[in-house]
Amino acid sequence: MRTFVIRTFGCQMNKHDSERIAGLLRAQGMRAVGDAGDADVVVFMTCSVRENAVERIRGQVASLKALKTGGRPDLLIAVGGCVGQQEGEGLLRALPHVDVVFGTHNLAHLPALLESAARTRRPTVEVLDSSDTFASDLPSEREHPWHAWVPLMVGCDNFCSYCIVPYVRGRERSRPIGKVVAECERLAADGVVEVTLLGQNVNSYGRDLYGAPRFAEALRRVAATGVRRVRFATSHPKDLSPETIAAMAETPGVCPYLHLPVQSGSDDVLAAMNRHYTKDSYLALVERLYEAIPGLALSTDIIVGFPGETDDDFAETLDVVRRCRFDQAFTFIYSPREGTKAAALTCSVPGDVVHERFDRLVELVQASALEKNRAYVGTVRDVLWEGPSKRDESMLAGRTDTNKVVHAPCPAGHSPQSYAGSFCEVGIEAAQTWFLSGFLSGSLSGFLSGARRA
Ligand code: SAH
Ligand code: SF4
Ligand code: F3S
Numbered sequence: 001m002r003t004f005v006i007r008t009f010g011c012q013m014n015k016h017d018s019e020r021i022a023g024l025l026r027a028q029g030m031r032a033v034g035d036a037g038d039a040d041v042v043v044f045m046t047c048s049v050r051e052n053a054v055e056r057i058r059g060q061v062a063s064l065k066a067l068k069t070g071g072r073p074d075l076l077i078a079v080g081g082c083v084g085q086q087e088g089e090g091l092l093r094a095l096p097h098v099d100v101v102f103g104t105h106n107l108a109h110l111p112a113l114l115e116s117a118a119r120t121r122r123p124t125v126e127v128l129d130s131s132d133t134f135a136s137d138l139p140s141e142r143e144h145p146w147h148a149w150v151p152l153m154v155g156c157d158n159f160c161s162y163c164i165v166p167y168v169r170g171r172e173r174s175r176p177i178g179k180v181v182a183e184c185e186r187l188a189a190d191g192v193v194e195v196t197l198l199g200q201n202v203n204s205y206g207r208d209l210y211g212a213p214r215f216a217e218a219l220r221r222v223a224a225t226g227v228r229r230v231r232f233a234t235s236h237p238k239d240l241s242p243e244t245i246a247a248m249a250e251t252p253g254v255c256p257y258l259h260l261p262v263q264s265g266s267d268d269v270l271a272a273m274n275r276h277y278t279k280d281s282y283l284a285l286v287e288r289l290y291e292a293i294p295g296l297a298l299s300t301d302i303i304v305g306f307p308g309e310t311d312d313d314f315a316e317t318l319d320v321v322r323r324c325r326f327d328q329a330f331t332f333i334y335s336p337r338e339g340t341k342a343a344a345l346t347c348s349v350p351g352d353v354v355h356e357r358f359d360r361l362v363e364l365v366q367a368s369a370l371e372k373n374r375a376y377v378g379t380v381r382d383v384l385w386e387g388p389s390k391r392d393e394s395m396l397a398g399r400t401d402t403n404k405v406v407h408a409p410c411p412a413g414h415s416p417q418s419y420a421g422s423f424c425e426v427g428i429e430a431a432q433t434w435f436l437s438g439f440l441s442g443s444l445s446g447f448l449s450g451a452r453r454a
Contacts, residue, residue, distance in 0.1 A: 003031050005039040009057055010047025012198055012233060013169070014081050016149035018045045020107055021080075023139035028111050032141075036064060041076045041114060046083035048164050050335035054083055058094065065097045076114055078102065082168040088127040100124050104154075104169055105131035108138055130170045144386070146421030148192045150183055151175065152218060153208075156200035158236060160263075161274045161341040162306065162334065165200055172201065174209045177218055184225040193421060194384060197222065197232040203239035216243035223253035228423070229384065229401060230254045234261065237285055238276040249292045255401040256293050260286070261301035265320035266313035269306050274341070279316055286324050297372070297402035299328040304361060305354035306334045307345035314357050321364050327372045327402070328434075329365040333358055366433050373404065373431035380441055381406065383426045388416035396440075398424075405435040 004025050008018040021043060022032060036042045044061055047053045061079060068075050078100035079091055085103035092098060099117040102110055105128040117124040142148055153174040156166045184195055197218065199205055206214035223230045230253050235244075237260055248254050264270055267278045277285075290296055302317060321329065333354055336343045381400045389397035389407050396410045396419055406426055410416045426438040 002029075003033045003039045004041040004043060005033055005036050006043045006045060007036075007060065008045045009053060010045070010049065010082065012149060012196060013151070013154070013200075014045045014047060015143070016151060016198060017081065017104070017107055018043075019140045019142055019149065020138045021045070021110060022141035024108065024111055026141055027139050037067065040074065041078065043078045043080060043110070046079060046081040048082040048086050048168060048337070050332060051337075052335065057083060061095050061098065068097050074118075076100065076117055078110065078114060078117075080104075080107070080110065082164070085127055085168040086164065089125045092123050092125070096123075098123060101127065103127035105129070142192075144420065145191055146384075147194045147196070148187045149198055150180060150187070150195050150222075151198045152180060152202055152205045152215070152232075153199040157204075158201060159274060159341070161272060162303065162337065164337040164340060167339055169200065172199075172204065172208055174199075174206050176209065177206065177214055177221065180218060181221045181225060184222045184227055188226045191421070192227060193423070194229040194231065195222065195227050197230065199232075200234060201236045201239060202232050203235050203241065203244060213239070213241065216241065216247040219244070219247040219254050220251050223251045228253060231257065231403075233259050235259065237262070237282050240285060245289060245292050255403070256295050257297045257299075257401065257403045258289065258293075259299045259301075260289075262317075262320055262324070263301060263303050264306060264309070264313065265316035265318070266309070267316075269309055269313050272308065272342070272345075273303075273306060279320060282320065283323060290325075295402065297327040297404070298324060299330070299403075300324070300326050301330045301332065302361065302365075303332050303334050304358045305349040307342060307349070308347040309334075309349050309357075318361065318364060321361065321368060324368075325372060326365065326368050327404070328369055329361075331358060331361055331365060370431065370433045373433070373436055376400075376404065376428045376436050377431050378428065380425050380427050381436075381438075383408075383424050383438075385416075385419040385422055385424060387420040398426075400436075406438055407435055408438045408440055411440065 006018045006021055008014050033039050044057060046057045064077055076099045079098050080102040084101050088101060091101050100113045102113055106126055109126060113124045113126055153172055155170040155172045157172045159166050203215050204213050205218055262282055263273055263275060265279050383398040383400055383406045385396050385398035389395040394410060396408045396416045398406050408426055425441045427441040428436050428438040430437040
């Protein structure tokens, strides 16, 4: 077992867990490679939030079978994350060539499980109900030297009726605030310029530990560590407090970007989803946010085709999208998840109706995104470069503090990669639906004379 590949699906929590696994395997003397064909171990970090996510993973795992039977019998395949947690040993029935199944609570045991599977040449399964240790206290290998995921909490207590997450990630558990701040101080000293604080419901951070939420305080204290950009995900509308809005408005390092999933605009659907807010209370919250935080960018998640969703219900969702001026919306077709409350609902919406609604929603979301982006044209923005653009490797790609992707030509004689982790002022010339185009403006000389921070 000398080399490994990790394939990650799902949310940022999984990305973070994958970085921990990379750190653990590296600590065992193993090396990361890019291709499963060169790897001794392939780890899948899986997501079970929707059925199509699960299908994709099953397909990829199955396609490795050919490698194993075609001359690589020692190749070890490990499946972890939320599908591992949910299906456990059952995964081996569908995918008998998997060697290790692990869950969301026992990342730290992966090296031992791999070792056991290699030694015994038998599949090894370990899934725990919960764990006492935070994955964050394990070694980690950051994907980008300039960015870090920092978990504030794991698990979720909300039990939205459609959602599997509380079942695969367990109950909410917060990390002590001192540990979070100390980690961010270390990261800042290590050249990290952007942290993303993670939790399924960050606004209730601290409730289990301190009896009352301390998210606003966490934001202010993390920003005070000197990390230049502080991001966070995800916020539940029912728990977004005035204190948090004030902390966002008053703390320069906290990015003016908020992901605030609305899920639906219909009060009946929201009630059936167990979301604990109404269309009007969501709209009022959004107005307060725009007033308090100038230039705020707002994104959301929306589910189409929740059981019983009528044309009128869906019209309310479109109305919310029109009125909230979202910068982005992640739109999902409802997928029943076994074990959740909504899975028992029989009033499903016919597929063609769902698809027609979905297309109308996407069109409206795109128009909203383009309109928000157009307001950037002619302004100068602080951009954190991430490296070459995926569309054109000779171009730079980065993000504004509002999470807009920006493309700009890379100055001659420099590689886009060499800019990764550095900030630059960019003049925005053009807006597309999902990105902005610009040019490096005045501070380029500052950049070249050492403003680089990575
Ligand atoms: N904790 C976060 C995100 C959880 S999953 C939050 O509460 O916002 C990300 C998104 O997936 C959800 O916001 C929801 O829009 C979507 N989702 C979750 N379960 C789903 C299901 N069964 N079918 C379709 N979409 C779902
Ligand atoms: Fe799922 Fe709701 Fe928890 Fe988000 S808040 S993870 S949607 S149960
Ligand atoms: Fe998916 Fe698990 Fe995240 S189900 S969305 S990877 S918590």
